[in-house]
Amino acid sequence: MDSANSPTLNAFSSRNILITGTTGFVGKVVLEKLLRSVPTIGKIYLLIRGNSTNPTARERFQNEVATSSIFDTLKARDPQRFEELCDEKLCFITGELTEPNFSLSDPEFHQLAQKIDLIINSAASVNFREPLDQALQTNTLSLHTIIKLANMKKAPVVHVSTCYVNGFNTGVMQEDTVCPKHGGINRSVHGHFDVAPVIAQLQSRIAVVNSRHKNRKERERAQINLGIAASTQYGWNDTYTFTKWLGEQVLAQQLRGQTLTIVRPSIVESTLQEPAPGWIEGVKVADAIILAYAREKVTFFPGNKDGIIDIIPADLVANSIILGGAEALTATPEHRIYQCSSSHCNPIPIKQVIKHVQDEAMQNFAQYKNLFLRKPKRPFIMVPNALFRTVMGLAYNLLSIRSSILTRMGVTVSSAKMANLETAMKLAIIFSFYTQPRYTFSNEKLCALAERMGEQDKRQFPVDGSLIEWGQYLQKIHLAGLDQYSLAPKKAKPKQKQVRKQTEAA
């Protein structure tokens, strides 16, 4: 690739960056693309926390990241080169985001700050119903340490947020600061919201809950409930999106006068093209429902079938983060917000998504051995929320009565139907807000950024949701990707080749 015509390659030239969240879905796609397509980059510092199996960042990278099928394309080109790239480019920082200094010593933290030119913060707790204390730590309070790091050398920050910080707002959501739907939080003259009093209040409510519940499980349940109650009070559906919105405000307030780019993806799904069409990891939001249908656990779900759902392939998200990073490295210090989304530029109603998935399931189920048990017997139906609740309530009561009568008569009762109802109800509690969308997300500013970067970067780093051809993507790319990557039976781990030793943190 010709770097002379690529502002992106030029911007990253010899620049060192720190990325968080590379053991996760989006972070892996960003890292792979940087390694494969941005050869000019300096060092890439990976902040990864240790776990019981792999206590250091390096070990987690070797055993959980480098082994991922996301790198198959790079390895297929030249396995030796992949190892060389890892050796040349990667530095490992074992760090816990929520600890002071990411659990590094003061000198280590200081040295790290001196080395990096850009921070890409992709780490987050993405559980919609996380206990409030944990979600607040990860999605909001940990940003103070990102800010501290950025401030030491005035490094620009690219922060990965979510389009769904829109909360209960409806209509066309612009790439701008979101006003809480329910008010009660003051807006500063600089545009962001003054969330310090809200965070202080949340912390005292968290402390009260903790003092009331000594039992760990009960405490956790109470923190989940507190998260939902506080979120809905201020105008959000769940703890995840509320704490992510709080995080945006903390960054906006404390990085005033510096470069901050917030990239908000919508629902991130399998890649459109790169490094391979359909690459995906784990079972994401919409896929939990597709999987429950494929496994014949759920055939109807609450939602508005005419609502416009916003799905965006992971490679377009990674490219948006990279273009945002290139701009942040070179443009004037400013705050910018980009939405990587499809609902405004290439809208697809939920009923159309259902039709594509269902048609493919009925016609070609046998091609997806890991996804479909057999040809689905029933269609997937979307019904209004109130109807769903009534039918589920009735079905649950009838099944309970039948089961208790049969049990009393000494007949063994299969619990499969009851379990299916419970699966549908659990999924509905978590996701039904997202299947009744009353908003779309504009991506005009993101597309304008891509235009500014010129033709070569537009081709190399596509970001625009209007590139998706929905039938082809949902049927031939996404379902195939789910089957091939997310649901494939786990292979025995190949013997690890050592990624050669590199300087540890700082």
Ligand SMILES: NC(=O)c1ccc[n+]([C@@H]2O[C@H](COP(=O)([O-])OP(=O)(O)OC[C@H]3O[C@@H](n4cnc5c(N)ncnc54)[C@H](OP(=O)(O)O)[C@@H]3O)[C@@H](O)[C@H]2O)c1
């Ligand atoms: N996936 C989506 O549909 C979607 C949609 C919109 C926005 N986003 C945003 O995209 C970003 C990435 O999401 P994702 O889907 O990649 O999530 P993910 O797969 O769950 O990955 C989360 C990453 O964050 C790391 N992390 C969490 N807590 C940490 C901590 N305390 N210290 C260090 N690392 C920590 C995780 O590390 P461990 O492996 O150690 O847990 C993991 O690498 C998030 O900011 C999310 O809000 C995602």
